[in-house]
Amino acid sequence: MAAVTNGQPRNQGSKDSGGPNKALAAALKEAGCSYASLALRVNELGRCQGTDTNYDKASVTRWLQGQQPRGTTPEVIAAVLGERLGRQLTPADLGFPPDRGRPVAGRALVYGENVAETLHTLAELGSTDISRRTLLGAVPFVPGALMNPQRAWLLWLVESQGGTARLESVSGSGPVEQVRAMIGMFDEMDNHYGGGGVRTSIVQYLSAEVVPMLQQRGTAPGQRRQLFASAARLSAMAGWSSYDAGEYGLAQRYMTQALRLCAEGRDQVLGGQILAGLSHLATSLGRPDEGAALARAGIATARDAGSPLGLMRLYAMSARAQAALGRPRETAEALRTAEKQLDASLGPEHESPWVRFLDHHYLQAESAVCFRDLGLAAQAEQTASESVRAHTDRRRRQAISRSVLATAHLQQNRLDEAVATATEALDALSGVHSERSVQALRDFRGRLASRRDEPVVREFERRSRVVLGVAA
The missing domain is CATH 1.25.40.10 (Tetratricopeptide repeat domain)
Incomplete structure (x- = not known):
């Protein structure tokens, strides 16, 4: 039986649109994109944006035969092929009938x-x-x-150079x-x-x-x-x-x-x-x-x-x-x-009101993320620790910085400290509606995959399930 997303079979589409989809075939050929690679990237991009799909080569064959994919899948397909071709594409460019219920989703992408x-x-x-x-x-993010x-x-x-002005004070x-x-x-x-x-x-x-x-x-x-x-x-x-x-x-x-x-x-x-x-x-x-x-x-x-x-x-x-x-x-x-x-x-008093929240601690938090991504664990630990101490009144920043700090501990093979810090990040999320904070903790949890036999890891996964969902 096919997997189901939002009550619909994940690998199926709606009724045929009336013949082979020549526009999609031409775009696939121009992009040099195989059926399997298109399906894989559509699934990946969809998952990044909260839509669980399981398309494969057979799905692409059905689209080429004229089947209309359900939901936002035509927009995701357009985003994937737009990435490959280096230009923006719409579902209509690929032969998919426009969804007249959501025209603003396309117009809002344009300046x-x-x-x-x-x-x-x-x-x-x-x-x-x-x-x-x-x-x-669930409108998709479209890199193209x-x-x-x-x-x-x-x-x-360029055209207005010399004509811009700073924001005046308001009274x-x-x-x-x-x-x-x-x-x-x-x-x-x-x-x-x-x-x-x-x-x-x-x-x-x-x-x-x-x-x-x-x-x-x-x-x-x-x-x-x-x-x-x-x-x-x-x-x-x-x-x-x-x-x-x-x-x-x-x-x-x-x-x-x-x-x-x-x-x-x-x-x-x-x-x-x-x-x-x-x-x-x-x-x-x-x-x-x-x-x-x-x-x-x-x-x-x-x-x-x-x-x-x-x-x-x-x-x-x-x-x-x-x-x-x-x-x-x-x-x-x-x-x-x-x-x-x-x-x-x-x-800050000499700056635009739009940037007065920025300070040394903001830069520390961003630097910690950079060090983490580069695998510079000691530097990530130092800057993330400073960010945690500085943002005691900001629970979202606390949760994100603690997640980065937990990863820095893990990168140095300090498992107990890593899990303890991640648990503190989990506690900081209480009452905070922030998917960015949740994703930061999911990133840490994903790094624990090779150590799931450890009791401390199993306990963290159990405790975090309510907030982070079930680990993959």
């Missing part, structure tokens, strides 16, 4: 020229996200769609101050309870309150520009909280739309931070090559924006990507440059 259409797309994405989740579905917003943003940056009780007050509240909730606990509130406020403000006419140009910058920050927060909740496809879409709004706000510091978020997302989802490119675009964006703290984060994202690519020299260089930018900052 649009017309800002009125961007606002409409963002409002529809938010409304569909909140009210009609079954129609939106990262090129369009990077290119469009950098072209805007009074106008709409800009109100929106920024809400941003501060959402930030605080996110730090304490994780993105999963605040995501819906951010999306609701953005789509139902802020987007309509921007669609109104008659707002003074200076205030309108600041409103666009604040809306861009909110959209980026919707993306980041979606990422933290494990909604990777939605994270990509909200961040892409945030970048377009940021151009209207003419805020290079914020633009760099949105690119940093996209870089983090791409690297964490197994595309460090894209993560490195996005960090590089962010550095080009923020280089002359007067924000050393913003540049520090971008160099940290570059280091993260380089470490994931297994490049110690490039990683060390990026971390050194990040440290120099941190030293160059005159303090």
Whole structure:
């Protein structure tokens, strides 16, 4: 009997669409992709995004014969072949009929020229996200769609050179101050309870309150520009909280739309931070090559924006990507440059409000991840320990840093310490809705696979099952 996902047989599709799928056959031939490799990569990408599938060569044969795959599989197939061909593809490009219930999922991947259409797309994405989740579905992360917003943003940056401005201070009780007050509240909730606990509130406020403000006419140009910058920050927060909740496809879409709004706000510091978020997302989802490119675009964006703290984060994202690519020299260089930018900052009060949360402890936490990925256990232990001590009031950061520290102990063959530290990370997750924290612990647990005969490991796996699920 076929395995089942969401009540549907995993290896089957819906009824035939009416004949051989010539568009899919042509794309497969152009990509030089075998049936088996396509099926394998579709399964891998689907699992990264929370969809358990078990496709094989026979599945691809059925697609070529005209069978329409269920759910979001056509989008995942388009993402896989887009990776191979180096350009964005849609399901329609591959001969799959469009799913008219979820058109916004495709439009939200594009950095649009017309800002009125961007606002409409963002409002529809938010409304569909909140009210009609079954129609939106589990939209996939599409690596091939990262090129369009990077290119469009950098072209805007070149064309508007000299015309950008830093964010001005806001006073009074106008709409800009109100929106920024809400941003501060959402930030605080996110730090304490994780993105999963605040995501819906951010999306609701953005789509139902802020987007309509921007669609109104008659707002003074200076205030309108600041409103666009604040809306861009909110959209980026919707993306980041979606990422933290494990909604990777939605994270990509909200961040892409945030970048377009940021151009209207003419805020290079914020633009760099949105690119940093996209870089983090791409690297964490197994595309460090894209993560490195996005960090590089962010550095080009923020280089002359007067924000050393913003540049520090971008160099940290570059280091993260380089470490994931297994490049110690490039990683060390990026971390050194990040440290120099941190030293160059005159303090948070002299920085954009979007980057004032960044500090020495943030860089320590990111450095620890880099050292872990490069197998530099002693350095990972030192920096992760410092991060744990510094973030006692931030349970998500505590959980992630403790997970990195546990791995550093394990890499030094200190099993008891490793499991004890991971158990502390598990305890830190109580009341925190953060898939990133969960994934950090799953990464550690996966490294225990060869030592499952040890009683301490069996006990940890038993205790962690409620939060992390059953070990593979």
